[in-house]
Amino acid sequence: MATSDQLLVVIDPLARHTDSESVRIAKDxxxxxxxxxxxxxxxGPEEFAxxxxxxxxxxPxxxxxxxxxxxxVSLLHRQRELAACALxxxxxxxxGVLARSLGVPTGTVAAARAALDGAERWLDLLVDDSDGVVLGAVGIPSIPSIPAALTVTEGEGSASPGDSAASTASGGSAGSGVPSSWLRTCQSFVRTLATRPPRLASPAAPEPSRLRVEVDGVTLVxxxxxxxxxxxxxxxxxxxVEVRPVPAGAExxxxxxxxxxxxxxxxxxxxRADSVVTGPVRTRTWTVREGAWGLTLPG
Incomplete structure (x- = not known):
């Protein structure tokens, strides 16, 4: 059972702004x-701390x-108070991808009840050489979350504003005696000005990396x-630790x-450590701390 019936409920500003109804239910x-x-x-972060x-x-x-x-978790780790209480x-x-992977219920009511009646589970933690913490996993390389470039694709064989404008010009001048060659030139010019809206390009696949990976002093790759x-x-x-080498011939x-x-x-x-992208760096070391932090989960 939970160790204390005296709670400090800290409500993140983003939660209040994005889903005030769920926040109200959790408080109730x-x-x-x-x-x-x-x-x-x-x-903000200072008041949170x-x-x-x-x-x-x-x-908490x-x-x-x-x-x-x-x-x-990062704040309590820096204060060296992670072992003093379970979150x-x-x-x-x-x-809530990380929360689900840790076993936290996704529903507001179920999660609040787990906070009240659940059991403390002491979980492992990764701590890096800059005193950063990782609860879930580290991924290298980090996959870009924002496309690197915009591409503009001009419509071919489909209607566009330029097609409509050119057709209007052509139809309106059919009986005006204007040479058809001149109309075709205008039509072509209008099509070059009328393009579809910018389209986001798909993110490129990450390039292979050349990295040295050592586990307890032994080189894995x-x-x-x-x-x-x-x-x-x-x-x-x-x-x-899992390393996926670039295939040479067979996979x-x-x-x-x-x-x-x-x-x-x-x-x-x-x-990428949990949901945070860090770098660029030339070297980073992570050390496991067994049972370093507590999380209240359903019993």
Missing amino acids: VLSAGAASTKVCLPQ RALERRGSRR VVVGDDRALLRA SLVPVGGA DLDQPVEAVSVAPNGGGAT AEPLRAVGHRVTVSGPTFRY
């Missing part, structure tokens, strides 16, 4: 089920999306072997290893 359920509830409505710092003996419940949970999350304001992707995730007291099997310390180095690269 938590207030009705706890002996004492203090609700904080921070306006102060609310957690001043929680006292209250158990974050109402927000995956990034709000990550922010709370609860009521997902509001986002897709070196710079001479280009790779398509690398993933690192905490799992069962260690870090599960290459992924390389896998489990360890406590993972270092990736090479030319500059970006990586």
Whole structure:
């Protein structure tokens, strides 16, 4: 069962702006089920941090999306207070991919009830050499979320504003004695001015990377072997590492290893840690901390 009936409910600003009704439901359920509830409505990161710092003996419940949970864990990690209390999350304001992978219910009422009556689960954490934390997984390279370029495609064989304008010009001048060759020239000119609206190009597939991946000091793949992707995730007291080499002829099997310390180095690269893209960096080391943080989940 949850260790404290005194709750500090911290409501992320994005959750309030995107889904105020779910926020209201979460507050009602938590207030009705706890002996004492203090609700904080921070306006930004600094107020969010102060609310957690001043929680006292209250158990923090974050109402927000995956990034709000990550922010709370990061703050408590920097304060070296992660082991002092277990967090609860009521997902509001986002897709909640990380929350679902951790076992948090997606429904507002179910998540609020889990915060009240659930059990504390102590989970592994990845901590990097810049004191950043990863709850879910690291992905290299990070897939671009915004297309790199716009392309303008001109319509061929379909009606466009230019076709209509040219047809009107042609039809309106049919009996005016204007030479047809001149009309065809005008029609062609109008078509060059009338194009379809800009269309987003599909993001290009990431280029192969040349990276050195070391697990507990042992090289899993070196710079001479280009790779398509690398993933690192905490799992069962260690870090599960998977490297997908670029196929040379037959399709290459992924390389896998489990360890406590993972270092990736090479030319500059970006990586996605949970929902945050970081970089470019030349080297990064992640270390597993077993059972480092607590999350209240359904019993």
